[in-house]
Amino acid sequence: MSYNDKEIFDLIQEEQSRQKTGLELIASENYVSDDVLAAAGSILTNKYAEGYPGKRYYGGCEVVDEIETIAIERAKELFNAEYVNVQPHSGSQANTAVFHACLKPGDKILGFDLSHGGHLTHGSPVNFSGQLYKTSFYGVEKETGLLNYEKIQSIAEQEKPKLIIAGASAYSREIDYKKFRDIANSVNAILLADIAHPAGLIAKGILQDAVQFSHICTSTTHKTLRGPRGGIIIMGKDFENPFGQKLKNGNLKKMSSLLNSGVFPGNQGGPLEHIIAAKAVAFKEALSENFLHYMVQVKKNAKAMASEFIKRDYHIISGGTDNHMMLIDLRNKNITGKQAEEALGKSHITVNKNMVPFDDQSPFITSGIRIGTAAITTRGLVESDMAEIVKLIDMVISNPENDETLNNCKEFVNNFITDYPLFKN
Numbered sequence: 001m002s003y004n005d006k007e008i009f010d011l012i013q014e015e016q017s018r019q020k021t022g023l024e025l026i027a028s029e030n031y032v033s034d035d036v037l038a039a040a041g042s043i044l045t046n047k048y049a050e051g052y053p054g055k056r057y058y059g060g061c062e063v064v065d066e067i068e069t070i071a072i073e074r075a076k077e078l079f080n081a082e083y084v085n086v087q088p089h090s091g092s093q094a095n096t097a098v099f100h101a102c103l104k105p106g107d108k109i110l111g112f113d114l115s116h117g118g119h120l121t122h123g124s125p126v127n128f129s130g131q132l133y134k135t136s137f138y139g140v141e142k143e144t145g146l147l148n149y150e151k152i153q154s155i156a157e158q159e160k161p162k163l164i165i166a167g168a169s170a171y172s173r174e175i176d177y178k179k180f181r182d183i184a185n186s187v188n189a190i191l192l193a194d195i196a197h198p199a200g201l202i203a204k205g206i207l208q209d210a211v212q213f214s215h216i217c218t219s220t221t222h223k224t225l226r227g228p229r230g231g232i233i234i235m236g237k238d239f240e241n242p243f244g245q246k247l248k249n250g251n252l253k254k255m256s257s258l259l260n261s262g263v264f265p266g267n268q269g270g271p272l273e274h275i276i277a278a279k280a281v282a283f284k285e286a287l288s289e290n291f292l293h294y295m296v297q298v299k300k301n302a303k304a305m306a307s308e309f310i311k312r313d314y315h316i317i318s319g320g321t322d323n324h325m326m327l328i329d330l331r332n333k334n335i336t337g338k339q340a341e342e343a344l345g346k347s348h349i350t351v352n353k354n355m356v357p358f359d360d361q362s363p364f365i366t367s368g369i370r371i372g373t374a375a376i377t378t379r380g381l382v383e384s385d386m387a388e389i390v391k392l393i394d395m396v397i398s399n400p401e402n403d404e405t406l407n408n409c410k411e412f413v414n415n416f417i418t419d420y421p422l423f424k425n
């Protein structure tokens with residue numbers, strides 16, 4: 001098909017070729033299926049549908065009502081949940097909506113420190129969450145790179161937050177949501193599990209079930225879940241007093257309606273029904289047996305990759321991985337995260353620079369990189385490919401200014417990856 005806006009469509013073509021010919025190792029990215037892509041690019045983008053299925057503020061919503069209901073039902077099945085809201089435009093919007101529903105400005109929250117692996121929306125001073133609410137933080141131990149639940153307990157006792165967030169953007173170990181729930185219960189706090197990263201692994205039972213142990217869960221749909229960019233809010237079967245005093249005798253209906261109002265009209269207007277359709281398609285894919293095999297392989301690949309890095313004397317924070325990602329401290333390699341990201345980029349290997357716990361560099365420079373296996377596993381790479389990839393990364397990181405090395409690596413990557421084609425078109 002040809003398009004009128006050549007400038008933009010040429011650039012989309014260029015980006016498609018970049019995605020096809022490079023090694024995508026950004027832990028929060030993935031490649032969606034052609035079906036997900038088609039739904040996301042469909043005429044549903046034309047439709048306004050403020051409200052929820054059966055209760056809209058616009059006419060002509062019969063079809064999108066059906067689509068949104070299917071998306072909700074599929075997500076409920078996938079996460080064994082009682083309630084799902086599929087409207088948040090992103091993971092950040094999902095968190096905003098939960099905060100809006102559960103907190104008043106000035107209430108205290110306890111979150112994972114951004115510089116130790118948390119997310120902006122968990123209380124960072126540059127984000128609404130750090131500006132509207134009082135914040136307190138937990139982090140990882142310097143020696144082990146691991147969460148220390150006893151310390152989190154004592155911080156919670158001291159700070160008495162109204163809401164605790166369990167979840168991370170750069171933590172490679174399993175999070176114990178049950179322990180977090182015990183901590184939340186002991187200080188009468190709401191537990192929000194933000195499973196944006198490991199959602200796919202959790203949905204398939206490969207990591208501990210956050211939905212079962214938290215009051216509320218939020219997630220993105222585009223990382224390990226392999227759907228379109230977007231967010232969701234989930235509640236499991238435990239509705240015991242999750243809003244503290246407010247809903248002492250609360251029931252699912254009251255809580256659902258508070259969360260729904262937190263999304264619309266609290267934080268958003270019209271939902272993106274084309275994206276909701278794409279989420280529905282992705283949830284169906286994630287319910288399949290194939291997706292279980294995929295998630296198992298993502299985890300195997302991450303483990304294999306981490307052990308290859310360790311063999312080459314790379315410092316993986318916490319010494320390994322239980323999920324789809326790892327955080328590498330490059331300080332013993334005499335290169336910053338920024339330099340490594342740039343040199344790897346020239347070799348068509350995409351990673352992101354990332355702060356490591358107790359970093360002495362700024363967030364623009366950083367001492368580390370974060371790497372994930374969700375996207376390369378979608379392309380079909382397996383454990384035996386990981387040694388080759390780590391060898392290439394090591395070559396680049398050891399010679400970041402040697403153009404010949406970077407060029408040779410780029411050619412190798414481009415040839416290697418053509419055996420793993422993407423996209424039908």
Ligand code: PLP
Binds near residue numbers: 090092119121195196
């Ligand atoms: N929560 C966590 C833990 C994340 O890692 C992210 C994204 O990286 C988000 C929330 C926000 O997602 P989005 O970028 O869709 O707003």
